[in-house]
Amino acid sequence: MSFQALDRQAPNSRAGASDLYRAVWRWHFYAGLLVLPFMITxxxxxxxxxxxxxxxxxxxxxxKRVAVQPDRPLGAEQMVAAALTFQPGTxxxxTDPPAPDASAExxxxxxxxxRMAVNVDPYDGHVLGARPDQSTLMWTVRHLHSLRLFGPVARGIIEIVGGWSILLVGTGIYLWWPRQQVGGVVSVRGTPRRRVFWRDLHAVTGLAVGxxxxxxxxxxMPWSNIWGGKVNEWANGSNFGYPSGVRVEVPMSGQKxxxxxxxxxxxxxxxxxxSAPSTAAPIGLDAAVATFERxxxxxxxxxxxxxxxxxxxxxxxxxxxxxxQRVVHLDQYSGEALVDMSYADYGPAGRWLEFGINTHMGQQxxxxxxxxxxxxxxxxVLLAVSAAVMWWKRRPSGAMGVPPMPADPRVFRxxxxxxxxxxxxxPLTGLSLIVMLALDWLARRVTTRPRMA
Structure with a gap:
């Protein structure tokens, strides 16, 4: 091959790399535009x-807290009776107190x-208060985090945000990848007054937490509606939702x-x-609690x-x-354990998913x-803030500042x-991608339409 042919190939190679960079940058911008507000929340x-x-x-x-007493805690039935006196109903x-200085619920x-949650002092049966069930501050935060507070449709956003977040990280790594530049790879250049400072801060932070x-x-994703629901069915398998090996040769109700x-x-x-039909009297809550403790x-x-x-x-x-982790179901008449299941009994998919969820929640x-x-x-949060500042500093006046399309549309396709x-x-991420493609096509049609003289 001649040197002249090599010279012709070099610009083409550089143009191709530039086109790919533009395409990746454009979709990194779109992913950030869609995801970052939710990621902050x-x-x-x-x-x-x-x-x-x-x-x-x-x-x-x-x-939630009580003074520890030398006396033995009351029986569960006494605490339930005290709660029902304070808050009539069924x-x-x-819920057993998790620690000596904690109340029962x-x-x-x-x-x-x-549904009302009534807290009872386990030592003297004094009712400390009642409130709607799952209404504590942290239950509210949990429902905000999963968007459950806003209904099942809003929960679908979790799947969209999850999928686009992965896209954001993948495109971000490509944009960060060192290309013979000095600085901005693992260090931050400049001062907060300069755009390069925010670019480097964004890139380095993304590298650390990507x-x-x-x-x-x-x-x-397990908390999402479509993906989470389907994977949940697959992970649970058949046999009434219990993995094989767990005793389920007993009548099952329709309740989950x-x-x-x-x-x-x-x-x-x-x-x-x-429970099997019986003429015997139920064992009672105190006996059931004693069995669970045993x-x-x-x-x-x-x-x-x-x-x-x-x-x-x-x-x-x-x-x-x-x-x-443990779940045990007792026959209310005989006290026999009908199903006794622990984490070790979960299927392989269930164990891995529960491990991931537990780590996600900071518990593992x-x-x-x-x-x-x-x-x-x-x-x-720093990623989102630095992205917003960086965009603000580079955007053209009166425009969104969307990164340009690649010259060769084949790269984009x-x-x-x-x-x-x-x-x-x-699936929901894919649907949102189609919507974003349509909006991008429409925006380009509007901006490139020739103006009337």
């Missing part, structure tokens, strides 16, 4: 929820149908575990067994009470230590887990094809 609420127990015990100390759940369905963003996006109390993600579809359920377990002749006592607990590795993800949340593959994996 997710980062702030997620950072708060890392310390949910600690914050709730401070904010709601009047009902008791549906009793009785969930009561009032005559109006409202992998964590992908992890959080994937482990947050998540209908009675918050549960592990992998057990949401698990059906609740039925079986070794972690302190702080919740007991869902039977509300019919075939109902069961369902004990469940989901502490930070995954190995201590103790305080180190919480502090690491607190720093990640701060990094995400190739990139979109790759993005669509990701859209197939995450």
């Amino acid at each position: 997710l980062a702030v609420t997620g950072a708060l929820y890392l310390f949910d127990d600690q914050i709730d015990r401070i904010v709601h100390s009047d009902v 008791a549906v759940k009793f 009785v969930t009561v369905v009032a005559a109006s149908g409202t 992998g964590f963003i992908v992890f959080l996006a994937i482990t947050g 575990l998540h209908d009675t109390a918050p549960t592990a993600w992998s057990l949401e579809q698990a059906q609740i067994p039925e 079986l070794g359920l972690h302190p702080g377990f919740a007991v869902s009470l039977p509300t019919s002749a075939t109902g069961v006592y369902s004990g469940s607990v989901y502490p930070d230590d995954l190995r201590r 590795f103790g305080l180190a887990n919480k502090l690491l993800f607190l720093a990640v949340c701060a990094g995400i 190739g990139l979109v094809a790759i993005l669509l593959i990701g859209g197939i994996l995450f």
